Amino acid sequence: MTERPSHPYARLPDTSFWGRAVAGVVPDDLDPVVSVPFRISASDKVATAGSCFAQHIARHLQNVGFNYFVSEPAHPVLPAAVAEAFGYGMFTARYGNIYTARQLLQLLQRAHGDFVPRENHWADADGRWRDPFRPRIEPEGFASLRELELDRRQHFDAVRRAVRELDVFVFTLGLTEAWISREDGAVYPLCPGTAGGTFDEQRHGFHNFTAAETVADLLASIDFLRNINPSARVILTVSPVPLVATADRQHVLTATTYSKSVLRVAAEEVSRQREQVAYFPSYEIITGGYSRGRYFAQDLRSVTEEGVTHVMRTFLRHFAGVDAASMPAQRKQPAVDAHVASMEQLIQVHCDEEVLAAAAERRT
């Protein structure tokens, strides 16, 4: 007759014990995910948004053959390098980095006509125009206010389509610090004056979101999404990338700890409060002491490709049930538009014929 365990810890799996799950594991094999509430199939449309770390997730999802959903693709005449420079394909739609939960909520509201910020465009000194809510999406700014407004209309169409059609939404929380409009609370991804616009203390204020605010904004975003797309599944992650700078009156290291702690708490609370919302621990995989900091580059901020690969290997194992090492890399070659390719060939023939015809004329 076996003895009954004498206390609750005795029945727990290895993953519950630091020695067996962290200190005693080869770093490359560390896997902090115990279970996930759903799987992603190859046909599921996976949409992404969030801070810069989310770009890595988007890139890897495309490379390993997920049905990565891009509702605002570059027009086929734009070469890949140009499309990338203009923010296409970085995320599902061309919204640029979304750092805070409030920014996500306001994007959904703006795209659906529920919120129109008073400060809706910035005029640059050189006569060009910036979208305050994605100020770097056009590297040199828009050529005119009309161009900005028409492009935004297209962009909002793409955001609404993404909301309607996505199956899985992966959102990476990046920051709690933000600059907001004192007039209507609009949240800017970057401080006015840093990438367009002019900073004005009367109109622009600093805000460091609390855990409660972040939870409320995330819940409101998910509810907004599911009001339109009830079966949408959500994966929340926290960016491991430290703050580049803080506007709070504290050291950037403690400010980073505060910010990431709030985001981590919010992600946890929301995943417990809503069904079909998962928290995926990319933050822990990158920042965990087990890696002894090797997943950060020399600047102690940028995440190395090795770290991103560890994150995505773990992601795929649990959400897709696949071993990433066994999946053939499907890095897409820059797509060549069939129409443009055939026109290039025809133009070559056309121009050769012009010269041949002229030569024939000279001979006569």
Add this chain to the structure above:
Amino acid sequence: MGLTGWLLGKQDKPHTGRRLLFVGHSHLTALELGLRAIQARTPEDLGDTEVRFANLREDAYKLSGFRHGAPETLPSALKSLLTDFKPDRIVLVLQGNEHNVLALVEHPQPFDFQLPGEPDLPLDESRTLLTHAAVEATLFHSLQSSVQPIMAAILALAKAPVTALETPPPLAGDHIRAHPGVFREKLAERPVAPLTLRYKMWRVRTRQLHRLCAALGVAVIPVPANVFDESGLMLKPALHNPDPTHGNAGYGVLALRTVLRFDREQSAAGNTP
């Protein structure tokens, strides 16, 4: 015998006037035909200027062995011309149909964009909107691979000022449909793109040529204003070659006169660019 060879026969007596060497692709043909017309009808336009052409689509000048960044791999015939002809000015008419690749025939996903500086041009909001900067970047990207390497190589070997000439504005849609050439099958599937879009694309391509040339220290000669029709958007019908993109001998006459005038002005002013 090609036109270049035909002109070579006129080297018996020493030449004391200006020497212009044109290097380019298919748009050069109109200038070659224009030269013949000038020689036949108004030789006084030419004065004592001697003109040679190196058409990079002709066998002797084809860039088959050319490597980017390696001027010495330019065709021998071209290198010889650069050396032996001793041009006072080299005029480049390189490529020139990059915009037509994108917007001669309507793309299956029709697009439009706003052209800064010409706000009165219509913008079709039912099409996918591209930003002007994205179109600029696309055509600059194209010129960087199609024009820049050749221009840089010629600059490296040239001992005379190098100048570029804009290529002709778009042709009429009716004319393109009447003379579809190799685009016949394509145009059976898709319409000719609207003139305003084709004009905008040509204009952006031209501005990007200026940008590229400015970076390389090459002056650009605009096409003369008198080649445009009254709309200001396209080549005068009388100057259309019987194909979808090129100017004819009449266009060549006007373009060549513009180059000759530019060269004389620059020469008289003692300018070298």
